Amino acid sequence: MVELSTIPEQTKQQIEQIRTVDLVIGLVDEDAGQTMTRIAEVVREGLARLTKSVRAVVLHQDAGANAGTALQNGLEDESLRFLSYAPAPAHRSIMLVESIVAAYRSIGEISHKLGAKASVVVASSPEGLTAEWIYGLAQPILERDLDLAAPCYAPNKFEGLLNSAILYPTSRALYGKRVVNPLGPDFGFSSRLLQSVLLDSWARGPGARLPLVAPEAVLRGLKVCQAHIGKRIYPPLDWKNLDSILAEVLDPFFLGIERDAAFWQHIRSSEPVPSFGDSLPWTEESVPVDTRRLLEPFKLGFRNLREIWSLVLPPSALLELTKADRLPPEQFRIPDELWTSIIYDFALAYHLRTIGRDHLLRALTPLYLGWSASYAIEVETLGGAAVQRRLERLCIAYENRKPYLVSRWRWPDRFNP
Amino acid sequence: MWNQIRQALNESTSRVIKQIANLLPGIAALIVALLVAGILAWIITFLLRRSLRRIHFDERLSTWGLQSLAHWSASETPTVLVTRVVWWIIMLVGFLIGISAFDATLTPRFFERLFGYLPNVFAALILLFAGNMAARFLSRSVLIGAVNMNLQYARLLSAGVKWMVLVLTLAMVLDHLSIGGHIVYLAFAILFGGIVLALSIAVGLGSKDLISRSLEREASRSNEEIESPFRHL
Numbered sequence: 148m149v150e151l152s153t154i155p156e157q158t159k160q161q162i163e164q165i166r167t168v169d170l171v172i173g174l175v176d177e178d179a180g181q182t183m184t185r186i187a188e189v190v191r192e193g194l195a196r197l198t199k200s201v202r203a204v205v206l207h208q209d210a211g212a213n214a215g216t217a218l219q220n221g222l223e224d225e226s227l228r229f230l231s232y233a234p235a236p237a238h239r240s241i242m243l244v245e246s247i248v249a250a251y252r253s254i255g256e257i258s259h260k261l262g263a264k265a266s267v268v269v270a271s272s273p274e275g276l277t278a279e280w281i282y283g284l285a286q287p288i289l290e291r292d293l294d295l296a297a298p299c300y301a302p303n304k305f306e307g308l309l310n311s312a313i314l315y316p317t318s319r320a321l322y323g324k325r326v327v328n329p330l331g332p333d334f335g336f337s338s339r340l341l342q343s344v345l346l347d348s349w350a351r352g353p354g355a356r357l358p359l360v361a362p363e364a365v366l367r368g369l370k371v372c373q374a375h376i377g378k379r380i381y382p383p384l385d386w387k388n389l390d391s392i393l394a395e396v397l398d399p400f401f402l403g404i405e406r407d408a409a410f411w412q413h414i415r416s417s418e419p420v421p422s423f424g425d426s427l428p429w430t431e432e433s434v435p436v437d438t439r440r441l442l443e444p445f446k447l448g449f450r451n452l453r454e455i456w457s458l459v460l461p462p463s464a465l466l467e468l469t470k471a472d473r474l475p476p477e478q479f480r481i482p483d484e485l486w487t488s489i490i491y492d493f494a495l496a497y498h499l500r501t502i503g504r505d506h507l508l509r510a511l512t513p514l515y516l517g518w519s520a521s522y523a524i525e526v527e528t529l530g531g532a533a534v535q536r537r538l539e540r541l542c543i544a545y546e547n548r549k550p551y552l553v554s555r556w557r558w559p560d561r562f563n564p
Numbered sequence: 565m566w567n568q569i570r571q572a573l574n575e576s577t578s579r580v581i582k583q584i585a586n587l588l589p590g591i592a593a594l595i596v597a598l599l600v601a602g603i604l605a606w607i608i609t610f611l612l613r614r615s616l617r618r619i620h621f622d623e624r625l626s627t628w629g630l631q632s633l634a635h636w637s638a639s640e641t642p643t644v645l646v647t648r649v650v651w652w653i654i655m656l657v658g659f660l661i662g663i664s665a666f667d668a669t670l671t672p673r674f675f676e677r678l679f680g681y682l683p684n685v686f687a688a689l690i691l692l693f694a695g696n697m698a699a700r701f702l703s704r705s706v707l708i709g710a711v712n713m714n715l716q717y718a719r720l721l722s723a724g725v726k727w728m729v730l731v732l733t734l735a736m737v738l739d740h741l742s743i744g745g746h747i748v749y750l751a752f753a754i755l756f757g758g759i760v761l762a763l764s765i766a767v768g769l770g771s772k773d774l775i776s777r778s779l780e781r782e783a784s785r786s787n788e789e790i791e792s793p794f795r796h797l
Contacts, residue, residue, distance in 0.1 A: 303795075305793040305794050305795065306795040307795060307796075307797070308794060308795065308796045309796045309797055310797075381795040381797070387713065389712070389796065390708075390709075390712040392796070392797060393796075396797065434793040436793065437792070440792065441794070443714060444711070444712070444714055447711055447714060447716065447718070448711050450719075451707060451710075451711050451718050451719050452707070452708065452711055455704065455707075455708070500640070500641065502704075503701070503704075506704055506705065506708055509708045509709070509712060510708050512712050513711060513712070519794065519796075523794070
């Protein structure tokens with residue numbers, strides 16, 4: 148049963164009037180309401196590229212002060228309407244994930260209520276929103292009968308590091324589909340996916356966990372693709388709370404791995420998913436890189452958290468980390484085999500509850516920053532193609548190392564030197 | 565003379581045997597009570613475990629926002645913890661029923677005092693267990709948090725928190741056992757007061773330069789971060 152709990156009364160009445168639409172476009176950013184004129188232009192341009200005309204609704208967060216602004220400005224017509232939903236009670240930085248989850252939920256509920264065939268959720272900053280985003284994420288659902296359009300952003304070697312280091316290679320190795328951004332956060336999805344993945348998981352409880360959209364779609368045999376949509380503007384984050392953000396993102400990710408163990412143990416290799424749109428070139432900007440900020444926490448963690456790591460990692464991994472710690476900064480490296488083992492061992496420890504799950508995820512932060520330092524030192528002078536090959540090597544290392552995870556998952560008590 | 569000694573020995577032997585014989589029903593009752601409680605506990609915990617697994621208790625606990633409760637014992641799931649607690653409660657009730665069978669044979673005053681003191685012992689044991697768990701949990705939380713905040717003295721902070729909690733626990737345990745009386749209060753107050761005073765003086769006088777340098781470093785880092793090319797999420 149869908150509860151429109153966070154929807155203003157006025158919006159509920161508008162939903163009753165509109166009845167049904169083809170497409171719902173949900174904007175997660177709380178400031179989106181202020182740039183509605185530009186967003187309306189972009190949305191119209193994106194929708195005009197579709198072969199058939201569609202009736203669409205744009206959802207934006209609005210506390211009530213801007214309610215009716217779109218109507219007053221004459222932005223609305225029969226094919227495009229604007230509705231608002233109550234902002235999530237959270238703010239940037241540590242509450243970022245929580246606010247995204249709350250917005251996803253509101254947008255999903257309204258989309259379901261409106262019986263939309265497709266929904267597009269834009270969780271990134273609307274400043275970077277272009278017609279390509281709307282078309283790229285909506286077209287595969289509306290015109291190709293696919294269930295999920297995951298985003299492919301213009302690549303940059305230092306952006307989306309958590310995705311490059313853990314989320315993409317792990318989900319690719321485990322679920323067998325090469326969805327570059329498995330956790331979005333921007334998506335286009337069908338009513339089938341909304342019903343079977345999102346509404347189903349929200350109905351199970353009021354938890355504020357990030358939905359694993361792409362892995363769950365793969366798990367349920369839904370049709371997945373990805374769309375090259377352009378450059379993403381990454382939100383400013385409070386890096387002092389990196390451990391909290393890491394825990395908020397990796398908690399549902401590892402939970403999904405635990406839940407889907409019976410599925411991924413039978414996946415042997417990965418395959419690409421259909422991609423639409425023109426892939427954008429790598430950003431070749433030359434920026435000075437200071438890896439001290441990444442290396443210091445790793446070295447501090449190595450000095451202080453070795454006891455905790457030793458509960459999770461086998462002695463051979465600790466030995467490798469000791470060797471890495473002794474290297475001079477410019478030669479610092481965490482080999483791919485070691486990094487993949489670390490992630491798989493942490494996923495296993497999460498499953499076995501070797502230590503408290505929150506502690507476990509936060510204890511991974513210095514190791515993750517160590518990997519980031521190693522990667523940054525390695526790719527600092529490399530061009531886009533070389534960086535792509537470097538990341539592909541990491542993904543292959545994850546796939547090659549998967550039997551280790553399967554073996555340890557099945558027989559965790561077996562001797563592991 | 566010899567007859568009198570023999571008679572006294574016979575009487576004392578028969579008295580002791582009679583007393584042991586008087587105790588036997590109580591011991592048998594205790595064993596039976598424990599056996600019955602054990603069987604009952606096994607059946608109830610078996611049913612409870614199955615029911616909790618069927619309603620996905622572990623997952624629900626985390627969706628209810630009680631993840632931290634589940635983290636208190638890392639190696640066991642909340643379901644196992646709940647069933648174990650229920651098992652011990654039933655066994656304890658069985659033990660108390662068994663013990664009460666001795667009422668008729670042992671001095672009521674002894675039992676009165678023993679039972680009067682038992683709640684304190686149990687409360688002290690629970691306090692000791694909870695305090696130990698809390699000390700471990702908090703010291704690990706502080707250690708990981710301090711490392712992630714890039715504090716060089718993370719281990720010192722963690723050890724400090726651990727010993728503070730342990731000392732507090734010990735003082736509470738002794739208070740519950742009524743051991744030491746006012747000495748515990750005084751010692752605890754002096755110890756804690758001393759620690760706080762020492763820290764205040766150290767921070768206020770000796771370490772002010774260190775603190776200001778540390779704060780300046782953190783402030784300059786915040787500016788660096790804005791220009792950092794790294795985007796993690």
